[in-house]
Amino acid sequence: MISPSAALPRAARTTSEEGDGVIGAKDRPANLTGASDQDLVEWAKQGHEPAFRELVRRYERPVFSLLYRMVRDRALAEDLAQETFVKVLNGLASYRAEFKFSSWIFKIANNAAIDHLRKRDLDTLSIDGSPHATTPDEIAATALQLDGRGEDPLQEVEARELGSAIERAIGRLRPEYRACILLRHVEGHSYEEIARILDLPLGTVKTYIHRARNELRVHLQDRRE
C-alpha cells in the first residue's frame, strides 16, 4: 500500500506536511491513481471532481462484487452500489480519517445489502433454493432458475458470473457468514477490520468465518460426490 506521503511528489509532501494539513490544488499530482484514499478524500472535500471519480473507479468493482454476491441480482446490486457511493461521496464531511476509507465504504455497502435482504426476506433464497427447504419440491420451489431456456440476457450473465461451484456454495451461506467470508478471503480484510465493518465483536467474526468455511467445504464436497 502506498503511504499518503509516498503518493505525492516531494514538493507536495513538504507543502502538505508543513502546512495546515490541507493539500492545496497545486499539490495534486496530475495522475491520481497513485494517491492514497485519504488524499483523495481531502481533495474531494475541496471540490476536486477527479478525486471523486478516482474513488469511484477504485472501489466500484470491489463494492459491486460484494453486493452482487450478497443479493445475487445484478440490477439490484447495481442500484445498491449506486446508493452506497452516493451516500459515501455526499457524506465525506462526516468521514473520520482514523477509519480506513475502504472499511467505511464496505460498511455502508454491507448495511445496504443486509437491510435489503431483511426487507425482502431474501436471506434464505439462493440459486440452489432455500437452505431451510427439506424436500426436493421445496428446494425446486425456492430455487432461482439461472439456467435452461427462457432466460433473459441478464439472467444469462448472472448464471455465467455466479454459476461456478464456489459461487453457488457462497450463495448458500446465510448473509452474515457470506459477508464475513467475502470480506476476509475475496477482499483480504483482517478480522479486526471485518469486526469494525460489520459492527460485530471480534470473537463473533472469527466464529462466523470458521463456520462459513466449514459450510463451504460441505457444499463443495456435495458437488464432488
Place this chain on the structure above:
Amino acid sequence: MTDPLQHLTPDEVEQWATGLLGATRAIHLAQCADCLAAAERERKFFRELAQLARLAPSADFADKVMAKVRIPTPSGGLEKR
C-alpha cells in the same frame, strides 16, 4: 509456550496459508505429514476464494453516481451536478 509436537490449530493453519506462521510452529509443520496435508488443502481453498473475479458494474456506473453527487464549491457551498 506451545508444545512443538502439538498439531496446528485452525488459526495457525490460516497463519501459515497467509505466510504469517511463526518459525517454531513452522518446524512442526515441516515434520508432520498430517498437518502439512491439512494446511495445503486449506491454502488451496483460500486461493480459490481469493481468485474469485472482481465483477464490474455497467460501463456508465460512475456517470450515474456522479450525477447524484454534490461537489463542494470554493465558496463552501455544494454544487449538484
